[in-house]
Amino acid sequence: MTSSQDGRTALLVDQHPLWLDTVQQVVERADVKVLGKISSSRAAYERLGALQPDLLVTGIKMAETEMDGLALVRAARERLPGLKVIVLSMYEDSQHIDAAFAAGAAAYVVKTAHPDDLTSAVRQAFMHSIYLAGARPAPAFAPGPVEDDTPGLTRRELEILRLVAEGHSNAQLARMLWVTEQTVKFHLSNVYRKLDVANRTEASRWAQVNGLLNAPAPALSVAA
Numbered sequence: 001m002t003s004s005q006d007g008r009t010a011l012l013v014d015q016h017p018l019w020l021d022t023v024q025q026v027v028e029r030a031d032v033k034v035l036g037k038i039s040s041s042r043a044a045y046e047r048l049g050a051l052q053p054d055l056l057v058t059g060i061k062m063a064e065t066e067m068d069g070l071a072l073v074r075a076a077r078e079r080l081p082g083l084k085v086i087v088l089s090m091y092e093d094s095q096h097i098d099a100a101f102a103a104g105a106a107a108y109v110v111k112t113a114h115p116d117d118l119t120s121a122v123r124q125a126f127m128h129s130i131y132l133a134g135a136r137p138a139p140a141f142a143p144g145p146v147e148d149d150t151p152g153l154t155r156r157e158l159e160i161l162r163l164v165a166e167g168h169s170n171a172q173l174a175r176m177l178w179v180t181e182q183t184v185k186f187h188l189s190n191v192y193r194k195l196d197v198a199n200r201t202e203a204s205r206w207a208q209v210n211g212l213l214n215a216p217a218p219a220l221s222v223a224a
Contacts, residue, residue, distance in 0.1 A: 010034050
């Protein structure tokens with residue numbers, strides 16, 4: 001990747017041009033120069049080679065004649081392996097979130113999030129840690145299940161479950177892990193789904209019953 005003299009660069013993609021203007025303002029708060037704002041996913045892919053951005057921020061839903069955002073993420077990452085990708089989407093379900101990470105996204109931010117969440121995601125996408133860890137992050141970041149008796153929990157999910165069971169709030173977790181509260185909520189939604197529980201109280205009870213609080217702390221899910 002070739003950054004501008006002012007720092008890192010980004011390409012923004014969304015089917016709504018007015019939305020792109022707003023995203024540009026937020027991204028540039030993180031000292032990232034926006035090289036282009038494109039409403040066509042195919043046009044964005046074609047310009048990747050010439051622009052060589054450090055970051056791609058894309059939505060998922062595109063016009064019917066276009067490839068969707070997840071297809072763009074896969075194609076863009078194949079073309080520019082070092083490209084960081086943030087998916088900025090209206091979808092909040094685990095299926096879309098997991099699919100985005102499987103495609104190679106470094107972060108997933110819902111469009112209802114506070115602008116500061118996107119700014120934080122941009123900054124942390126370039127750090128050597130997971131910002132938004134789904135069940136299947138990008139291969140370079142992928143933490144696998146830690147123990148046979150933890151139902152598919154990743155190291156990061158297990159770490160958060162342990163901290164929740166110790167009584168820490170979402171705000172405290174966000175500060176401790178250097179992520180946003182939105183990130184913590186996504187982690188917890190994955191934990192609840194995998195443990196088949198409804199809330200943090202039930203999740204904490206599961207952790208206590210299964211001896212999680214007495215077990216050695218898991219290694220942090222940090223990329224090399």
